[in-house]
Amino acid sequence: MTTILRSFVSGRWVEGTGERNVLVNPATEAVAAETSTRGVDFKDALQFARGKGGPVLRSLTFAQRGELLAKLASAIHDIREELVELAIANGGNTRGDAKFDIDGAAITLQAYADLGKQLGGRKFLLDGEQIALGRNPRLIGQHVWLPLTGVAVHINAFNFPAWGMGEKAAACLLAGMPFITKPATATALTAWRIAEEWVKREILPPGVFSFIAGSPGDLLDHLTSQDVLSFTGSGLTAHGFRTRESIVKNSVRLNVEADSLNSAVMGLDVEPGSATWEFFLNEVSRDITQKAGQKCTAIRRIFVPRHLINQAKDELAARLSEVKVGNPALKEVKMGPVATAQQLRDVRAGVQKLRAQAEAVLNDGGRGQLIAVDGERGYFVAPTLLLAGDPWKAADVHSHEVFGPVSTLMPYNDVEDAIGLVRLGDGSLVASVYSDDKDFVQAMVFGVAPYSGRIHVGGEKIAEHSPGPGTVLAQQVHGGPGRAGGGEELGGLRGLEFYSQRTAVQGLKPLLEKVFG
Numbered sequence: 001m002t003t004i005l006r007s008f009v010s011g012r013w014v015e016g017t018g019e020r021n022v023l024v025n026p027a028t029e030a031v032a033a034e035t036s037t038r039g040v041d042f043k044d045a046l047q048f049a050r051g052k053g054g055p056v057l058r059s060l061t062f063a064q065r066g067e068l069l070a071k072l073a074s075a076i077h078d079i080r081e082e083l084v085e086l087a088i089a090n091g092g093n094t095r096g097d098a099k100f101d102i103d104g105a106a107i108t109l110q111a112y113a114d115l116g117k118q119l120g121g122r123k124f125l126l127d128g129e130q131i132a133l134g135r136n137p138r139l140i141g142q143h144v145w146l147p148l149t150g151v152a153v154h155i156n157a158f159n160f161p162a163w164g165m166g167e168k169a170a171a172c173l174l175a176g177m178p179f180i181t182k183p184a185t186a187t188a189l190t191a192w193r194i195a196e197e198w199v200k201r202e203i204l205p206p207g208v209f210s211f212i213a214g215s216p217g218d219l220l221d222h223l224t225s226q227d228v229l230s231f232t233g234s235g236l237t238a239h240g241f242r243t244r245e246s247i248v249k250n251s252v253r254l255n256v257e258a259d260s261l262n263s264a265v266m267g268l269d270v271e272p273g274s275a276t277w278e279f280f281l282n283e284v285s286r287d288i289t290q291k292a293g294q295k296c297t298a299i300r301r302i303f304v305p306r307h308l309i310n311q312a313k314d315e316l317a318a319r320l321s322e323v324k325v326g327n328p329a330l331k332e333v334k335m336g337p338v339a340t341a342q343q344l345r346d347v348r349a350g351v352q353k354l355r356a357q358a359e360a361v362l363n364d365g366g367r368g369q370l371i372a373v374d375g376e377r378g379y380f381v382a383p384t385l386l387l388a389g390d391p392w393k394a395a396d397v398h399s400h401e402v403f404g405p406v407s408t409l410m411p412y413n414d415v416e417d418a419i420g421l422v423r424l425g426d427g428s429l430v431a432s433v434y435s436d437d438k439d440f441v442q443a444m445v446f447g448v449a450p451y452s453g454r455i456h457v458g459g460e461k462i463a464e465h466s467p468g469p470g471t472v473l474a475q476q477v478h479g480g481p482g483r484a485g486g487g488e489e490l491g492g493l494r495g496l497e498f499y500s501q502r503t504a505v506q507g508l509k510p511l512l513e514k515v516f517g
Contacts, residue, residue: 053207066116105166171495267435326371427482453480
């Protein structure tokens with residue numbers, strides 16, 4: 001019997017009417033679930049969240065909100081194995097990839113739960129110290145953060161249905177704002193099961209949490225100046241949001257995490273066979289194949305000193321060729337399919353686009369040799385490595401992201417050359433530098449920081465402790481400039497700012513000190 005995904009809005013589960021969207025198993029193309037949101041009253045859902053959930057949530061202290069987050073994290077942990085199976089069946093994830101997504105959600109929620117405990121009995125945040133505003137020391141100013149009184153709408157990408165929902169919920173709830181979450185429909189089964197568990201356990205007060213299983217309909221048309229929209233997905237979709245009348249007219253806050261041509265740079269000091277050399281090859285090959293390359297943080301461009309390009313090419317291709325691809329339910333399989341038929345078409349078209357400026361070193365976007373796959377079924381792409389010998393003439397490599405297990409290797413001459421090539425990506429979520437030389441690392445960090453949301457520095461002494469460039473940590477910001485969307489999430493307390501208003505308050509010092517405790 002096919003699972004029907006319902007939406008949870010206005011405090012109740014609602015099954016949409018009419019024609020349903022079909023969710024499939026990307027390894028077998030079998031139907032995994034169906035859903036529709038036709039008939040859902042999205043305007044009422046927003047009003048319910050604002051009027052019912054918002055006041056209750058804002059009345060809680062940070063510590064109390066943190067307790068709610070801890071319960072959400074615990075709920076995910078309790079059904080972890082069930083969620084892993086759903087991620088395999090609907091996301092095409094291997095067990096390792098599924099746990100990466102699900103554990104990421106639980107860990108992020110728990111990190112913000114711990115932060116709430118540290119903040120204790122407060123309900124607001126002070127921003128900076130008191131400011132003397134005149135000659136009279138009794139006249140002072142103070143900046144304060146207080147939660148907005150609207151609702152947050154979270155629209156998440158298909159690649160991380162659990163983690164995407166968890167990371168947005170974590171900062172939002174701790175800030176004191178109710179939220180409506182909408183996962184990408186194609187892979188929504190994992191997120192839906194989490195939502196079902198949260199609702200069943202009655203963790204959150206009514207109106208604090210809503211869930212949309214399918215199209216958001218006219219939801220965005222009813223947003224106000226006190227609401228916010230946080231989006232992870234394509235730059236093209238983000239552009240549509242930025243120009244949408246309701247968002248422009250009402251100055252709705254919009255946070256975007258979009259396309260990103262992330263880079264990895266091997267330092268000029270790195271010797272073949274050294275610990276840093278091995279570390280570089282290990283992290284790059286893992287990043288290309290983890291989640292079948294469907295990560296916003298995945299390495300798309302690999303830069304190696306010109307005199308090492310052939311050796312790096314051969315060793316990286318050898319590692320990638322050893323990755324077993326096929327039925328993700330099998331333990332020995334290390335990479336499954338991409339998520340959808342459209343995703344498969346996009347990856348193949350993207351590889352052909354890049355092939356006009358780069359040669360194929362390993363595979364060319366085809367299926368490759370697969371394990372336990374029925375005929376031509378499934379949306380499979382073998383790990384694909386390209387080489388652009390003249391990176392300054394490979395414009396498409398620096399402007400077109402192939403969202404799959406595909407990366408392009410390129411040589412560089414010196415540190416200035418490497419910095420310039422990284423910058424051609426016009427903004428990324430993460431740039432990685434692998435070097436043990438202080439001067440090289442310093443030049444790279446200062447050179448590419450304005451174009452990067454995060455810089456991952458890898459070397460011999462950190463290799464066994466590194467989470468890798470693909471891991472988004474709650475303690476540091478996630479986002480990036482330019483084509484990466486210009487947004488920013490997480491970063492500890494910084495994550496609360498998007499859901500809060502910073503207000504400058506001025507007045508009598510003794511009075512304001514009493515007001516703000």
